[in-house]
Amino acid sequence: MSRVPHGPSRRLLLAGALAAASAAVTGCSSGGDDSSGGAKRLRIGYFAFPSGDLIVKHGKLLEKALPGYTITWIKFDSGASVNQAFIGKSLDIAALGSSPFARGLSGSSPIPYKVAWILDVAGDNEALVARKSTGVFDVAGLRGRTVATPFASTSHYSLLAALDTAGLKASDVKLVDLQPQAILAAWQRGDIDAAYVWLPTLDELRKTGRQLTSSKRIGAEGKPTLDLAVVSDDLIARDPKAIDAWRKAEAEALRLLKSDPDGAVKAVSAELGISAADAKAQLAQGVFLTPEQVTSADWLGTDGDPGKLRSYVSDTAAFLAGQKQIDAAPSADAVREAFYLKGLPDVLK
Template sequence: MPRLPQGPSRRLLLAGALAAVSTAVTGCSSDSDASTSGGSKRLRIGYFAFPSGDLIVKRRRLLEKALPEYEITWIKFDSGASVNQAFLGKSLDIAALGSSPFARGVSGSSPIPYKVAWILDVAGENEALVARKATGVTDVAGLKGKKIATPFASTSHYSLLAALETAGLKPSDVQLIDLQPQPILAAWQRGDIDAAYVWLPTLDELRATGTQLTSSKDIGAAGKPTLDLAVVSDDLIARDPAAIDAWRTAEAEALRLLKSDPDGSVGAVAAELGISVADARAQLAQGMFLTPEQVVSGDWLGTEGSPGKLLTYVTDTGRFLADQKQIDAAPPEDVVREAFYLKGLSDVLR
């Protein structure tokens, strides 16, 4: 098993993620031969209950229509740390993953055997830091000595650390608490925490009785963007690159539908999340969704032989996490580059 990073992410992965993953992937074989079942090819896809094109692909069965001979299993996860653990256990072929847990995953002497192959969205107002109104806190600096919850090893955790640094606070100046979104809401309602950095839909529930202090949109504009990426296992790359091409094409169609059919897209997201159309519309409006052309441009993922600025973003994220003692050492740029799968990427534009 690859060496896990030190710090809070190690504790999270060892203490909690194994149990969560074993529950999430019940019935999914963990060996690489699990791509076939009864003569049918198989894809195991990890996703988040988070407004994105991924939910449109799932709801409209775009991938099932493109690959009718495949058995496709969608597995819901609550955090990137659990996704990382599932890839270590060879229980996933494709999955959504935040840029911060991805940077963690490719760090160390034995990186997780996966590669980034697509960008789902750029974090905006859909991830934010909120303080309970009862605390009277109105800015990040006012959180000194306060209890702040966030899912460790997530993009929200990374953005929280960046927000604290910008405000002149060290992690030791506050009490950081590792909680997943639903436990964050429960702790908030009990008054056990003073603030939280988390994503939708939990975020909207906190806003009802809280004061937003900053967002991932603000932090990204200041030079530390976070993204929801999609990664594919090295096994799948070696075994079935054509399936990756079909999946990318489905994801590209979903991004186009967000622009060309906003009402249909909102309806699909609402149905997947079990929320009203109005709430789904409001949540989608808080995200930053690229066009397929932007995804493959030099400003973002890039193409084979010419990686885009995402390479710099992930490398910088690794350095920041190392500086914050969240990982032992930052992965160098050439190691991050090896964790990009760009072959055939431009084909989705044809």
């Protein structure tokens, strides 16, 4: 198969963003000031994926911290659609994988947002699984096979990294762009041989599949992926105090994951509509940092002293450019300016 194209133009992305965001918001709680730039409104994009975001949402931690604000939670399926929504100015804050974030910084018109928090580090909660019936036992065995993943996601990045390590090019397999639910349907029909995807779809594939590698292993080999949280430049300009309150809520959620694991399981179970046992198992597969680790030199860093995450983003972009997934990696200055660290770590107290 020929290599994956760079993707649609920004004009097409914008059109898709407006349609997707409009559909996503329908049915969500809303009200109050919804005018453009309204300081009392926060539109938050999240994934149906075990993380502190679900604890913040379920416990209404942000609503408690910001009385008088209209908080709208909008569910997305992948980082590509989150990027589109930011282009369409339909989001203020959102979860976003490190790979789609690196993509968003590339090109002549980088998306106007900045990373402001780390939700989790990808572990065994994202993995590459092959159907047992294929007889494939390792990544090298995927040559000529049909492999699905959501394009422009952390899973897509990790899949490319896994293929590269195994001595394969993207063109050595037939790559198919599918969202998680579509991956499950294609798997059940027998249309695909393997898939790189995240929970909870991943657990469904494991029932009849064989895990070949995971993001935890790929990260240990030098290509880590993370679930970040980004904020729009517009929100930074108009309401930095709301960002401080949001970061405090996310920090509280990370602490609750450690101090009240049963409560965390209950929240994730309720938000995902799964059993407590399944929620506990899924949470165990993620790598959740403490707030102190998030703001350490090893990860996000602090105001005036950015951490290693900056180099992780640069390395990710360089790899994507080498794989011809983006035209060119963003400059060091562009990456440096794509971090919002003001007030850290003091605002978490």
